[in-house]
């Protein structure tokens with residue numbers, strides 16, 4: 240008897256494993272000790288969710304080097320100076336889960352706030368140099384204390400071999416790197432470049448809160464970086480002159496609420512007066528109610 244084999248493409252089963260969602264701290268710790276016992280290479284991508292192309296680039300990078308990829312999603316209340324900013328921070332867990340599934344993330348760790356920071360919580364991690372450069376610390380006094388603390392807690396619970404951070408948060412990246420070195424953590428930090436939209440705006444979860452007009456205005460940040468970079472490449476090396484140009488370009492584009500603009504040494508984040516290659520322009524501005532940060536490498 241002949242068998243008739245019929246192929247129905249629409250019935251093709253999706254055999255890709257779904258990301259495992261873990262909400263309990265104990266469950267996360269148990270699983271990570273199992274991975275350790277089995278010598279698995281674990282890579283962690285810490286996020287606050289509302290995953291976008293920037294996060295996707297980090298997850299793809301993680302997938303290159305790991306046997307197990309973990310994405311943590313936690314809007315960390317301890318790193319927000321403003322309660323309003325915390326409350327307004329976007330969240331879309333279901334969409335995040337779908338994206339993680341598509342990207343082949345093994346585990347999504349999405350702990351409960353009260354388990355990570357219960358009412359009696361009182362232990363903090365400080366980095367005491369790079370966190371005091373008059374950059375994001377200028378107006379956000381508790382921010383990096385909250386960041387270091389949550390990141391170390393995630394490291395303890397997940398025991399990653401590798402962790403991936405984005406260069407978009409340039410100060411954070413350097414602080415976490417310093418914490419890893421200072422606390423002798425056996426974790427390799429990999430950084431990924433800033434992902435921008437078609438108009439050059441650094442992609443951020445906060446961009447969702449911008450109106451069409453504000454989005455257009457925000458894209459002028461990158462255009463201003465490019466103009467200043469051009470002036471630098473044509474011989475202007477005074478940091479204060481370049482910063483003044485930047486302020487003028489931003490002002491011309493109605494970006495007037497500036498938290499900080501600095502040109503700093505790429506490694507130690509110290510202010511520099513004479514710009515040389517591999518200095519970073521670092522900026523935080525408000526567009527409407529939304530605070531945006533960005534940075535740009537000056538080089539020939």
Ligand code: AMP
Nearest residue numbers: 286287293404405407408432433434442
């Ligand atoms: P967040 O969810 O904003 O806390 O960001 C989580 C990670 O994604 C951090 O390491 C950020 O630096 C990184 N990240 C955020 N936006 C971008 C972007 N546009 N390009 C690259 N990395 C990013």
